[in-house]
Amino acid sequence: MKLFSILIPAICGLMLLSPQSYAQPVFDEEFSCTSSQKAEQYVRDFNINVRSFGGMELCDAKVDTKKLFNDLLIVEEGRFAPQASHALIGNFVDSNRYYPWLKAQTEGMNRGNDVPWATAYNSMGYFTMQDGWAGLSTLGRVGVVVHEARHTEGYRHIPCNFGPYAGSSLPGCDGRFLEGGSHGVEMEYYARVVVYGENFHPLYKKMARLMALGRSNFVFNQKVIQPREALFLIRKDGTEARLIDGGRGFRREVSGSGFLKRSSYGPVLFTPDQAFSLDAYDWLGDTRPTADGYSYFKLLTLPKGQPSGQPPKDLEELDIGNKRLLASIDYQDRFGFYNFSKGAWGNFRPIPGKPLGIKTQYKDKQGLFIVLDNFKIIQSLPEQDRLVETTMVWDANDVSYMMGPNREVLQLKADGTVRTLDGNLWIPTQDALWGQAVNIPLYNGFDVR
């Protein structure tokens, strides 16, 4: 009898280690089940309505209860390097206290699908996770929990100025990162995981980096991460250029000739049938023209890349919100846009008047302004697909308008001087006469030398 009682558990133990069951991921040491004690702790700490999440489940990550337990474990035991708390003076949430902070902001957690367009919502500290939450990656779900917790502290969203939620009657954005709202706290968490995270899965970290960069683009009405604006001027004699980056000025080469344009990648010299990129970052000692290979001006050299099949009269690249536009006046003096989804130019429409060219800034306004030969301005409203006549008039003495390093409006005059709007000479450029000037984006990851 004694032998029998020993053998049965031994055989059962052997059966548990049978190849069939050993191969199942649930028994893999790296695909661990949540302990029942830990699950009880989470249910207690966050008042989780387990039934609504699909019932108690400790192992199968396909069940929402287990997903939530995984998320809470990551919040509780995710570690950040010690310098995380020192580097963040005035941080929104203490990096060592995410779990107690989350617990303090949570009255309860439910699973539902009563507001299907939302990912989750917070009603007086009670979070209801929707189907969108369940379909996210682990990083996305943890971000939602952190995000919702901030709402308990009284932070609310406002309508979006741009991005996918713009124009919606539902508020989905924060004003800016520094307000420390729900988007700000979520972003801070992602950034910490990337920069200071110690025991997170490499793909969790990678997703944190990409979500932080991607979301920062449209959840704040004032963008967090964007290229800084600089000023690029070419001397009137075309021999040399100058980059003005903040308070610093740099000599730059002019390789080629043409109309100076702003592109998403920097300054471009546009001729009707091709474009040359100018190096804003460095003095290379090489004045051979370099064909533009980075911006939309490159289209000019591609088959079907020229509007109406001919070199255009003018071409401008402009961002409106997150959408990048490429606008052109074709050789027949008509106006149109490139249609990216079709990979071809869209329909061109007549302009009411004889156009001289397109400007992307008029005084302090940015947009697409078509200047006519009588100096009247027609404005393009891309989102409404309209051209509208305006009362604005281009001054024949002005070449272009730009923004200065302190967001002051500058104007390049036909006499080669750069002036402020009230007519004063702009000191950083008084040592030469200038023929062309534009604002350009500079990326933080690139060194300006």
Added chain:
Amino acid sequence: MKKTLALLIPVFLILGFYLFETQNKHSASTEGDNKLSPQASLQEEPAETSDQQDTMQADSDLEWNEHIEKLTGQIGSLTPSPEAIDEEVSSFANRLKATQLSLLYKTVISKYKSGDEKLLAAELLARSPLPDSIEHLKNIITTAPESISGSAALQEEFRAIQLLAIEGITQKPLLRNESVKALQSLLPAVDNSFMHDRIARGLSALQGKAPALEDQDREALQKLLKIHR
């Protein structure tokens, strides 16, 4: 009772021996390159009957699914050794076959797969040294997020995966020329300003004119955290 025991012991021993044998066979079948490639197994052993092929296909599919499930499950866990997991993912990616790349691509654009599985699939495509991986990554980049899901949150996450795909194209040292061509062809095909900038910066990084995209991102995020000061 002694009689019962005498009958049971041989039964248990036979059962134990059977399980031991089966385990050995199972271990042997998972050795080598074949374990991830149901299609490759079929090609290398054409003499198998149709029934045997089906069985092998099913076994290999099972192993493939189990491996994917295991790696996916790890994403939702913490780890004391992220480097070891990173190596495991790379090792798996290095052993992928071209036919499996298609499966991964389908996972990324699936409406039904979990977020972690999509993330893993995109990462495996990004790490695969096979030339076909570039075409799959390009297709991910040009897929409209709205076609993946009606949920704004899932569309946002897909955007992040598209950023991963751009980065993946820049991280194939043995396919540098193909990567440059792929990014150049994507430039005029994308109208999202952030994506377009990222493609251009990735191209620049590939040409040695800028740091790797990951390094550029980290610098931007470090600056973001310092805004608090």
